[in-house]
Each structure stands twice: as structure tokens, then as C-alpha cells.
Amino acid sequence: MSTPDQRPHRSGFVALVGRPNAGKTTLTNALVGEKVGIVSNRPQTTRHAIRGVVHRPAGQIVLVDTPGLHKPKSLLGKRLNDVVRDTLSDVDVVVFCVPADQPVGAGDAFIARQLREVRAPIVVVVTKTDIASKKAIAEQLMAAHRLVENAAEVVPVSAVGGDQVTLLEDLLIGLLPEGPPLYPEEQTTDEDVERQLAELIREAALEKVRQEVPHSLAVTIEEIIRRPDTKRPDGEFVEIHALLHVERDSQKPMLLGKGGQIIKAIGSEARVGMETLLGARVHLELHVKVLGEWQDDPKKLNRLGY
Known part of the structure; x- marks a missing residue:
């Protein structure tokens, strides 16, 4: 219970989505502060919805790092997409990762169409800003605004360099509902x-x-x-x-x-x-x-x- 002088504690679930290799797992690891998901330059590295827990005085973010949404070519691909859709139906905020070093393409547009059915607020994060020029980042920010017109926020972030990671945490906590912590402070993942x-x-x-x-x-x-x-x-x-x-x-x-x-x-x-x-x-x-x-x-x- 918060006093009138304190901000209420907030907690909830945040899903990270994006096409394969958009920097979702690297961002999850940067937010949590330790490695909870595997990182590779190969698409489809993440095959399960990994929960990483971010503990901050103002709130607790439970991050769900989903597999990359894509047009499936196998039963595994279909099941991975099902994991993403099941996750999106039950979260408080969605983070849509769009890499700064690659032009917005059909894969991003495909995901943006899927997100139209989602009721949770959407934060578009332009990832990998450490490997893109300022001009490319500016163009990608504008493209992100066009891609998700109803986005709550559009934020450029470098998970590798740590740029704007704290700002993103604050934005996400502000969008979560009021509530007590969902996980104990010593726990950073629920992966067995x-x-x-x-x-x-x-x-x-x-x-x-x-x-x-x-x-x-x-x-x-x-x-x-x-x-x-x-x-x-x-x-x-x-x-x-x-x-x-x-x-x-x-x-x-x-x-x-x-x-x-x-x-x-x-x-x-x-x-x-x-x-x-x-x-x-x-x-x-x-x-x-x-x-x-x-x-x-x-x-x-x-x-x-x-």
C-alpha cells in the first residue's frame, strides 16, 4: 500500500515481439541485467516464451521474449507463431522491436497487422542503434511511426551499448497497472x-x-x-x-x-x-x-x- 507521498508500485507482463533476429533477446537480457535468453545472429534462436523479471523500486516488469513472428514453413514455425499469439492475448504492454540497421519490410508489416487486434498499449523500440547511422535511425523512427500509428511511444535503444535502456524501463513501468511484485526479488527468470x-x-x-x-x-x-x-x-x-x-x-x-x-x-x-x-x-x-x-x-x- 502506497502513502499519498509515494508513487504506487506497478507490475505486469510485457511481451517483446518482432521479426526473427530483431534484437528481442539482447534487449531482454539488457533490461534484466543478466542473460536469460540465448543470443545468436541466426533467426529463430528463441523457441519458447522466456520470462525475464526486471526489479525496480517503482515497479516490476515481467518480460516475455517471444519467438520471432513470421510466415511459417513448418509445423514448428506454426507452433512458434501460436506461442506469440497466445502470449499477446495475455499481456499488459507490447514492445515491437524494429532493427535500425535494416529497412522496414514485409515481415514488419505482417507483425503490425497482427498487432491491430491487440488491446494492450504498443511501444515501438528501434533496436541496434549502435550499428546504424543517425540518418538511418531518424528514418527508421519515422517509418516506425507510420508502421504503428497508434503506438504509445517510439523509442530508439541500443541494448548492447545500454543507450536509453533505463528510459525504456521507466516508460514500460508507467504503462503497467498498479499492483504488488509478481515474483520474489531474487528471481530473474521462470525458465526451469x-x-x-x-x-x-x-x-x-x-x-x-x-x-x-x-x-x-x-x-x-x-x-x-x-x-x-x-x-x-x-x-x-x-x-x-x-x-x-x-x-x-x-x-x-x-x-x-x-x-x-x-x-x-x-x-x-x-x-x-x-x-x-x-x-x-x-x-x-x-x-x-x-x-x-x-x-x-x-x-x-x-x-x-x-
Whole structure:
């Protein structure tokens, strides 16, 4: 309960939408102040609606970083779009991310049409201003105004450089309803640990492989074994077994690499993030499995958690 001299505390859900690779996850991580979603220059990196929690004295923002809205080419793509639409029907504010370094195109117009049915206020954020000229940013701001004529705000932001991130936080809190915090202060995401571990592996793999593998890649955690760490008193040692699923036999050697070099590099990179996440030493075992055409198979999608 606020006194007459205090501003009322506000809290609510904010969905970030935009075409694939528009900077949504980088912005989520910048607002939260730590990594809650994986970042890659490959489209369709985010496959689940990730909740990141921003704690500020004036309010609490629960950020939902959705997959990129797009015209689907597979059952997975359709399900990703369904995740976005389900999310939009149940949030207090929508942030529409439009990158400053690329002209507004058909993908942005497609999303703007979807947003016409949304009742929540829309804030258009022109992202990636650190890699665009002032002229390009000004043109994109005008294009954003034309794209969403009823936008509550249009804000240029660099999540990488931190420019205007605090201003955006203040704007979003001001648009939220009055209410108590929805999550405890120590919590920054509601992603379960197993999914976060799988996403760390997928992020490392996306950085290491090329060609068509990224879209065909899914990761599952098969087993987590915890035991006392013999090298650190009171420490924990965690053994993690994971599978990297691809769709075709020809993709398997791309992930393994010559003499297993690529899969080892993926494991080394992912393990660093895992040890930070778990606060423990980690042994990571990775194996590659072919799961034929899983993106269009309902049963396989369910098995992989989509």
C-alpha cells in the first residue's frame, strides 16, 4: 500500500515481439541485467516464451521474449507463431522491436497487422542503434511511426551499448497497472534449469555450425547427476548428459567435426555457461542423434518440448 507521498508500485507482463533476429533477446537480457535468453545472429534462436523479471523500486516488469513472428514453413514455425499469439492475448504492454540497421519490410508489416487486434498499449523500440547511422535511425523512427500509428511511444535503444535502456524501463513501468511484485526479488527468470542448460548447448552449437543445421537443431537434457565435489569442500559436481537432435544423416558430421573437434568446442563453450548458472563444476557429455524431419512431426515436436 502506497502513502499519498509515494508513487504506487506497478507490475505486469510485457511481451517483446518482432521479426526473427530483431534484437528481442539482447534487449531482454539488457533490461534484466543478466542473460536469460540465448543470443545468436541466426533467426529463430528463441523457441519458447522466456520470462525475464526486471526489479525496480517503482515497479516490476515481467518480460516475455517471444519467438520471432513470421510466415511459417513448418509445423514448428506454426507452433512458434501460436506461442506469440497466445502470449499477446495475455499481456499488459507490447514492445515491437524494429532493427535500425535494416529497412522496414514485409515481415514488419505482417507483425503490425497482427498487432491491430491487440488491446494492450504498443511501444515501438528501434533496436541496434549502435550499428546504424543517425540518418538511418531518424528514418527508421519515422517509418516506425507510420508502421504503428497508434503506438504509445517510439523509442530508439541500443541494448548492447545500454543507450536509453533505463528510459525504456521507466516508460514500460508507467504503462503497467498498479499492483504488488509478481515474483520474489531474487528471481530473474521462470525458465526451469533443465531448459536453460539445453539452451546454453544450443547457443554454443549455433555459433559453431553453418549451413542448414541451425534450423534443424534441437537439444534435450537426458540426465543430470549431482554429487559432492571431491576437489572443493562443500562444492557440488554436476554430470550432464545431453542429446543434440538433427533431421538428416548428412547434418550429423557437421556437428561432430573432424575428429570430434566441433562437438568438443560446443561442449567447452556450453560448460562455461553451465558452471556459472549452477555455481558448480560441470562434466558435460554430448551426443548427436538423427530425428528425421522432426520440425513437421507432432509427436517428435512434443517429445522435444515444442
